[in-house]
Amino acid sequence: MSASPIALSLTTPQAPGGPGGATPPSLLLERLLVRGVRNVAHADVQPAPRVNVIWGNNGHGKTSLLEAIYFAATSRSFRAHRMGELVQHGEKVASVRARFVERWGDLPPLAREQVASIEGRRCAVLIDGNRPPSLASFATRSPVVAFHPNELSLTTGPASGRRTLLDRLALFMDPRSADHRARYDRALRARHEVLRRAERAEAVGDAEIEAFEELCAVHGAAVTRARAAAVTALGPELEHAFAHIAAPGLSLSARYAPGGSADVQAAREALAGQRRRDAHRPSAGFGPHRDDLELSIDGHPVRVVASQGQHRALTLALKAAETATIRAARGVEPILLLDDVSSELDPDRTEALLTFLGTARGQVFLTTTRRELIVTPGVDAADRRDFRVQDGAVTPLSPGERP
Numbered sequence: 373m374s375a376s377p378i379a380l381s382l383t384t385p386q387a388p389g390g391p392g393g394a395t396p397p398s399l400l401l402e403r404l405l406v407r408g409v410r411n412v413a414h415a416d417v418q419p420a421p422r423v424n425v426i427w428g429n430n431g432h433g434k435t436s437l438l439e440a441i442y443f444a445a446t447s448r449s450f451r452a453h454r455m456g457e458l459v460q461h462g463e464k465v466a467s468v469r470a471r472f473v474e475r476w477g478d479l480p481p482l483a484r485e486q487v488a489s490i491e492g493r494r495c496a497v498l499i500d501g502n503r504p505p506s507l508a509s510f511a512t513r514s515p516v517v518a519f520h521p522n523e524l525s526l527t528t529g530p531a532s533g534r535r536t537l538l539d540r541l542a543l544f545m546d547p548r549s550a551d552h553r554a555r556y557d558r559a560l561r562a563r564h565e566v567l568r569r570a571e572r573a574e575a576v577g578d579a580e581i582e583a584f585e586e587l588c589a590v591h592g593a594a595v596t597r598a599r600a601a602a603v604t605a606l607g608p609e610l611e612h613a614f615a616h617i618a619a620p621g622l623s624l625s626a627r628y629a630p631g632g633s634a635d636v637q638a639a640r641e642a643l644a645g646q647r648r649r650d651a652h653r654p655s656a657g658f659g660p661h662r663d664d665l666e667l668s669i670d671g672h673p674v675r676v677v678a679s680q681g682q683h684r685a686l687t688l689a690l691k692a693a694e695t696a697t698i699r700a701a702r703g704v705e706p707i708l709l710l711d712d713v714s715s716e717l718d719p720d721r722t723e724a725l726l727t728f729l730g731t732a733r734g735q736v737f738l739t740t741t742r743r744e745l746i747v748t749p750g751v752d753a754a755d756r757r758d759f760r761v762q763d764g765a766v767t768p769l770s771p772g773e774r775p
């Protein structure tokens with residue numbers, strides 16, 4: 373198959389005081405030690421500050437390496453349903469140790485070591501040897517944005533994917549939102565259980581139902597407010613990114629479609645009024661677990677009017693907008709993790725994505741099976757490093773080894 377090289381229009385950031393002013397604050401992963409993450413039994417990686425190309429054949433561990441970076445930064449995975457999936461078969465523990473450095477112009481760099489590990493179902497995290505106050509505070513320290521092929525269904529798939537996107541943004545804009553979300557989910561499940569017991573004529577007091585509804589109303593309203601703020605911040609970034617990536621002249625709009633209410637009293641009343649019906653449904657008919665992010669092109673829902681190419685462009689625009697929104701909220705360039713983007717996209721769209729993401733000026737990790745396609749003409753040799761992944765072993769390649 374013949375394919376044109378993907379020109380990554382990245383540049384090496386200017387030194388402080390150079391053209392364009394001070395270096396933008398950025399986050400760098402300087403070193404990564406991986407133990408027992410999927411098929412990567414052991415890896416010691418020292419990435420370049422700008423572009424890192426992770427190259428290898430299918431099924432050799434490229435995505436697992438990206439997943440390890442994501443895990444060290446967020447304590448989560450971008451693809452696992454259960455975190456235990458990351459633990460290498462036959463092992464008990466998976467762990468990743470990462471040295472992150474924040475650079476803020478002329479100020480001395482801020483370095484820290486983050487460790488994330490899983491043992492059984494337990495996930496533990498440390499920052500410089502200390503437990504952070506919460507997983508949310510851990511996840512916001514080192515912002516990363518991952519883009520992997522599954523996300524190509526972000527605009528066509530279920531609303532849960534879009535809610536997850538909003539929650540990631542909300543986390544950076546208001547770290548307490550993650551706690552509200554967790555408490556809301558627990559209260560919602562508990563209310564449902566109580567309603568079912570009541571339906572089976574078991575003795576359930578109104579006070580018990582009201583207590584759970586109160587928790588649903590309070591934490592649900594907080595989730596609704598946080599997601600509404602996330603959509604307000606995301607909207608303009610998304611329009612800008614879409615205009616850049618898709619054909620010009622199309623107007624894109626994003627609207628928050630809440631399934632609940634930001635008003636606690638209104639939420640209380642809605643839940644109380646739906647008890648009988650909710651007992652027979654898989655979940656409550658009211659609340660932020662029913663939220664969606666509605667996207668439309670020229671006033672028509674994207675589900676109905678968008679072509680396949682436009683869906684892809686829109687997904688890329690969502691990731692670019694996520695990056696910009698997190699950058700604005702956190703104040704540093706997020707690290708970008710791009711998994712096998714080129715295999716799913718036509719060359720024009722891929723180039724558009726990479727051109728757009730190139731303006732982000734942060735550290736980039738990307739996986740590919742075709743290393744010869746990734747060309748980075750604006751990047752100094754010292755700012756790019758390529759790694760080969762074979763049977764879970766990660767080896768740096770010298771620049772001379774480039775095809």
Ligand SMILES: Nc1ncnc2c1ncn2[C@@H]1O[C@H](COP(=O)(O)OP(=O)(O)OP(=O)(O)O)[C@@H](O)[C@H]1O
Pocket residue numbers: 409410411428429430431432433434435436437457458459460461712741
């Ligand atoms: N818990 C696990 N323990 C050991 N191996 C695993 C585990 N989970 C997945 N694997 C295997 O790890 C290998 C690497 O998977 P990975 O998705 O990282 O490959 P990849 O190089 O990104 O492939 P592709 O290019 O097809 O996306 C696969 O062969 C997979 O079956």
